[in-house]
Amino acid sequence: MAEVTTTTPTRQGSDGAAPLELNKHKGSPARPVRVIVGAVGMAVTAWFVCNAFLAFAYYPGMFANSGILIGILGLVVGIGGSVLFFYFLNLCIEGFPTRFAEGLIPYAFLLPGFSLIALFLLYPTVQTIVYSFANDNSTAWVGLDNYTAIFSTGHFWSTLLNNLLWILIVPVLSVAFGLAVAVLADKLSPAGENAAKSMIFLPMAISFVGAATIWGLVYAYNSPGETQTGLLNAIVTTLGGDPQPWYQIDAARLNSLALMVILIWLQTGFAMVLISSAIKGVPEDTIEAGRMDGATEVRIFWQIVFPQVRATLLAVLITVLILVLKVFDLIYVTTNGLYNSDVIANLFFRKLFTDQQAGQASAIVVVLLILVIPILIYQVKSFRDQEANR
Template sequence: MDQISQAVLAILLGVGGMGFYFFASNFLLDRVYAAETQAADRAKKRIRPWLFVAPALLSLTFYLVYPAVDTFRRSLFNARTEEFVGINNYVWAFTNETLREAFRNNILWLLIVPLFSVVFGLAVAVLADKVRYESLAKAFIFMPMAISFVGASVVWRFVYAFVPPGRPQIGILNAIVTSLGGAPKGWFIDVPRPWNSLFLMVVLIWIQAGFAMVLLSAALKAVPEETVEAAKIDGANDVQLFFRIVLPQIRSTVFVVYTTIVIIVLKVFDIVFVMTSGQFGTEVLANRMFREMFRFVNFGRGSTIAVILMVAVVPIMYINIRRFREEELVR
């Protein structure tokens, strides 16, 4: 059976199976509580919503909850999950020099990438509104979002490519340097650690600036024109208008964009793996997790790093969810 037939069959079985489940479960519910009484009606109202969310809850449990629990369990065992070692893997994670370097790099990514992505995205969103070809300008900035992280990394490898002196430079950056009379550089080798990681961060900023621009542009267009006009009448200049009138009104969107990019940064893997594979002092936690798990076949240490990443992401997700709920209450 070819792939197209398999895909069609999977869709039919999936949709048909869910349709049969909903029909059968509601039919059984109506048969069980067939009596025309208030108690039966209340019971059906309580149970029916759970029948609809049950498949989603089971899927979440199977694909999210169980793997998270099992990953934590494996983090307490040795490389082959044969011997219980307690917190030894966590002690290793916080004392190993390579892991400490990865923690330091992740913190550097967290400090730089979300900030510059939001700043660039906001700047483009504001300035693009003032040009004639707004849609075209935004399309060019958003275009990197259509590229996978791996694809973007390949593109930027050509930008940073190094060829020894005396030969034609295929890397754009080194071609510019040599055309100005300089010597070509290995941007990940010659630049001191940890600042060589900045050349990797540029790739993610290049991608995420478009994402920030789209959401912030929508937020800017939702700012009531009356507040802007009132500020202009009161004599506010463009800088005061932006920082005192516009920015406070889109603050919640800025926060959501920022925290979303923070989560992406915490999980960054593709860019580092493709461009340096964590060499030259560019290691990050997700790449180290991959190396421990699949290259060194140490499931205990790989699971430990996965748990650390999960613990780092959960509070940010909680803050985002709580903020959404607060905004819903205000509305």
């Protein structure tokens, strides 16, 4: 391995401690002092950071009740603490004999990150599954009661149907619009392309609550006869129609569709950016070859460009799909699930927060978890394929 890489010109990049090379090959013996100093250092750092963070929470008065001060101290303690922790961790590991240390180091690097993942994602997932078989204050087992309770209500099935509609409609349309914009923008002058893309990308910075406020002005409804202040109803009445309370119409799930428009509006920019970069990556000569053969632009797109960006389209579709499954804020701040517009995440929130039915809330999350399993398997599989091709 060494013979291949010694010739790389970047060698001076690290501050060439050439003498260490010899040392490294021999392997260094155990240095117990380092191990101990490192271990003690880690413990003290962790202890200090934890106590500092708890102090922010328990005694805000010590920090003049100032959010800004707590924020700055949190940053300093958090970053400084993690630098120190990794320093001592490394010191501790390097104190072991070289061969042993080499094997240990990857796990040491993963340890802090994975501890957080285990604490905030893995443990709660297991715990939630357990809670779904327990009563509302998690003091006694109730078997499958929570599941039978949720599945026996018509509301839950209506909610599932809504989620299904969201899943079928939003990802496909977001990708379709993203693709259309990416293709059209690619044909403009660079300045025009940048301006158009920025305008479509902008909603990505807007929160769901902000978007709901913005679209509230589009969907606003005033009684017939009054001036319509909502853009959509103004257009409808100008065309001679009657104003409609859009969020309240559950016929054909029109209210859900109105809400989906908001999410598509938010997500198209994201889709566009990824698709656009894939389109720009299509080799020019494949397109040129199509032109030589006299193919129309439309045909060139479908037969040459599209197959080459299909993988990206699929990846974007899945990303939006994952987001759609968890959609909550939009429904919560607009209809709050009334008029048959509920979705799983909002139902979960209501059960947990408003109704205080932790057992059923957990069961709902488990249903959501089961729904994402196919996507999860697909993601892992496509990741493996990608790695095999790397």
